[in-house]
Structure formats: structure tokens, C-alpha cells
Amino acid sequence: MQYVARVPAPPLDLFIDDVYCLTGVPRHRRMNVPPMPSAHLFLNLSGPVRLWDCDPSAPPAVLSDGWFMGVWTRRFLFEYPTPVRLVGVHFKPWGISPFANLPATELRDRWVPVDDVWRRSLDRLRNQVGDLASPAEALRVLEGELRSRLAGAPSPGLGLVQHAGERLETCHGAVPIGALADAAGVSGNHLAAQFKSHVGVTPKLVARIYRFAQLIVSVDARGPVDWSGLAHAAGYFDQAHFSREFKDFTGHTPTQYLALRRRFPPSPGFPPDSGPMPAD
Missing domain, CATH: 1.10.10.60 (Homeodomain-like)
Known part of the structure; x- marks a missing residue:
């Protein structure tokens, strides 16, 4: 697979490690993902992605469009579609906070549809990004969306x-x-x-x-x-x-x-x- 990433320009770099495009055929479709110091945004432009929590009491998820993930404190399993076409954001652990109007505890160890966080935005974003063949252009669009949503005044704390x-x-x-x-x-x-x-x-x-x-x-x-x-x-x-x-x-x-x-x-x-x- 091809992984194209860049660190966004200030002030987004205070909250985001990188924005990236992932395309191609995965060497391994099913991955075991340990806790990492990141929260995530995924815009999926390919087939459904499957996610399993290592907690056997949690039901698996099939996600086809886009979703946010907060910081995970335990491992999970992730199954790529074939082929992969995905645009994403690696937020710093505190990085989602200024972009999402909901308590961070609601994203801990969870995946949440994009429209639950950014109301009625998913189709527009997927259409904008999906029409672009160049990863650089797709990242430019995503970075512009993030910049437009960055709160002017930081929340207390x-x-x-x-x-x-x-x-x-x-x-x-x-x-x-x-x-x-x-x-x-x-x-x-x-x-x-x-x-x-x-x-x-x-x-x-x-x-x-x-x-x-x-x-x-x-x-x-x-x-x-x-x-x-x-x-x-x-x-x-x-x-x-x-x-x-x-x-x-x-x-x-x-x-x-x-x-x-x-x-x-x-x-x-x-x-x-x-x-x-x-x-x-």
C-alpha cells in the first residue's frame, strides 16, 4: 500500500501529528492494533472496514463511510477492505477536543460515526475528497476542513x-x-x-x-x-x-x-x- 502523509501547518500541528492517504492492496488485511498515543478520524472511500474490540462483550462493527475514534486503552482488531482508499487524521491524544463538541470520555475506546460529531458533513466530505485523484489535493481539502472547524477560543483547561x-x-x-x-x-x-x-x-x-x-x-x-x-x-x-x-x-x-x-x-x-x- 502507499502511505502519503504530512504534518499540517500551524496552528493545526498543535493538535494533529499528521493527515494522510492510504491506498492500494494491503499485505495483511487483518491487523491487531495496540494502544497508541493518538485519536483518529477516518474517511473511508472503499469497501466496509470491520472492527473488533478485544473485549468479547463488545459487538463488532462494520463501518463503510467515516468515523472518529478517541484514545484507545486496549487493543482492537481492524480489517481492511480490498483495495484500500482511506483518508485520515492522527490527532494527538488531546487533539480532537477543539474539533468535537462532545466530552472526550464519549470517544474513549469507541468508534463514532462522523455525522455524530460533525452534523450532516460526511457525504459532503466524502464527495469532495473522493473526486480527487491526487493524495496531495485530498489532504489539502481535509486540512482546510479541519482549519475551518478549529475553535477560535480554546475551551477551559x-x-x-x-x-x-x-x-x-x-x-x-x-x-x-x-x-x-x-x-x-x-x-x-x-x-x-x-x-x-x-x-x-x-x-x-x-x-x-x-x-x-x-x-x-x-x-x-x-x-x-x-x-x-x-x-x-x-x-x-x-x-x-x-x-x-x-x-x-x-x-x-x-x-x-x-x-x-x-x-x-x-x-x-x-x-x-x-x-x-x-x-x-
Whole structure:
């Protein structure tokens, strides 16, 4: 598949890691996706996408048009159509907040149709983007839509969350939450409440996800892997805790994950393969 992405111009880059187009035939249709420090917008221009929560009590979903996803705290399964034609947004964990007039907790571990967030907009967006053959033009249209929806005045508490979130991003989660609160001059409870409002989860959980993401992208499956060293470098100081969290987030032990990574190496220049793994 072809992955074309770019970082949007300011001020969108404060809330968005990249906008992207994904096209072509997937090497693996079904992917196991661990928690990552992102929220998402997908505009699907191809066949239906299937999503499964790893929670067996949650029903699977078949999504054909477009949807938002908040921050996920557990893994899910994602099945691509054939072929793929999808335009998307990787929001920072706090990034959906200024674009969506609903509590972030309603997007935590959920997929929500675009029209539930942006009323009566999906057909217009899909028609605009779908008529464009060039990924660059499609991204320009999507970026323009995002720019038009960026709230003029930030909602209360978003600046605090953004500042603390940027520290977590820079440090890959390896900063005590108490230190974040002290630096901001607020209580830990206040910081947690603002994160729940704008991210949907606590800063402690965001830090865990950043820490795990840093570890995953540090794995080089081409040679021997020092899991203990990688875990320590990512901020895990308890090997048993690291092993439990790794299994919770991926569904695999580190040894099983490494075997899969060697069996299915990521495509060069294809960032979405850094964490997700084939599930078929």
C-alpha cells in the first residue's frame, strides 16, 4: 500500500501529528492494533472496514463511510477492505477536543460515526475528497476542513492539558505525573480532571501509552533484542510489570511479538506498521 502523509501547518500541528492517504492492496488485511498515543478520524472511500474490540462483550462493527475514534486503552482488531482508499487524521491524544463538541470520555475506546460529531458533513466530505485523484489535493481539502472547524477560543483547561501532554510526548511518558502538576501549579486531581475532559483518560494512562509506544518503535527485529534494556530505557523498572503490560496491550508476550515481527517485517516508509501486527 502507499502511505502519503504530512504534518499540517500551524496552528493545526498543535493538535494533529499528521493527515494522510492510504491506498492500494494491503499485505495483511487483518491487523491487531495496540494502544497508541493518538485519536483518529477516518474517511473511508472503499469497501466496509470491520472492527473488533478485544473485549468479547463488545459487538463488532462494520463501518463503510467515516468515523472518529478517541484514545484507545486496549487493543482492537481492524480489517481492511480490498483495495484500500482511506483518508485520515492522527490527532494527538488531546487533539480532537477543539474539533468535537462532545466530552472526550464519549470517544474513549469507541468508534463514532462522523455525522455524530460533525452534523450532516460526511457525504459532503466524502464527495469532495473522493473526486480527487491526487493524495496531495485530498489532504489539502481535509486540512482546510479541519482549519475551518478549529475553535477560535480554546475551551477551559485545554491549554493546561496541551502543555502537560507535550511534556509527556517529549519525554515518552517518562515523567512523574506529580511533577507535571507541580510544574503547572495545579493539583494532581485537577490535572486528572482536565485530562479526562479533553483526552478521555488520565495523564497517568496517557504516560503509560507514550511509554509503551516508545518501546515498540525501539524494537529492531533484525537482530537480538535486549528486552530488559529496552524496557528500562522506556521507563519500566519492574520486569514483571513490563511483561504484564506488554501482554495486555498487544495480546502477545514479548517473545511472541518478536517472532511475529520477524515473520512479518514492516514495509519501509510505512509508519502504521510500527505498532500494529498482522492478526491473520
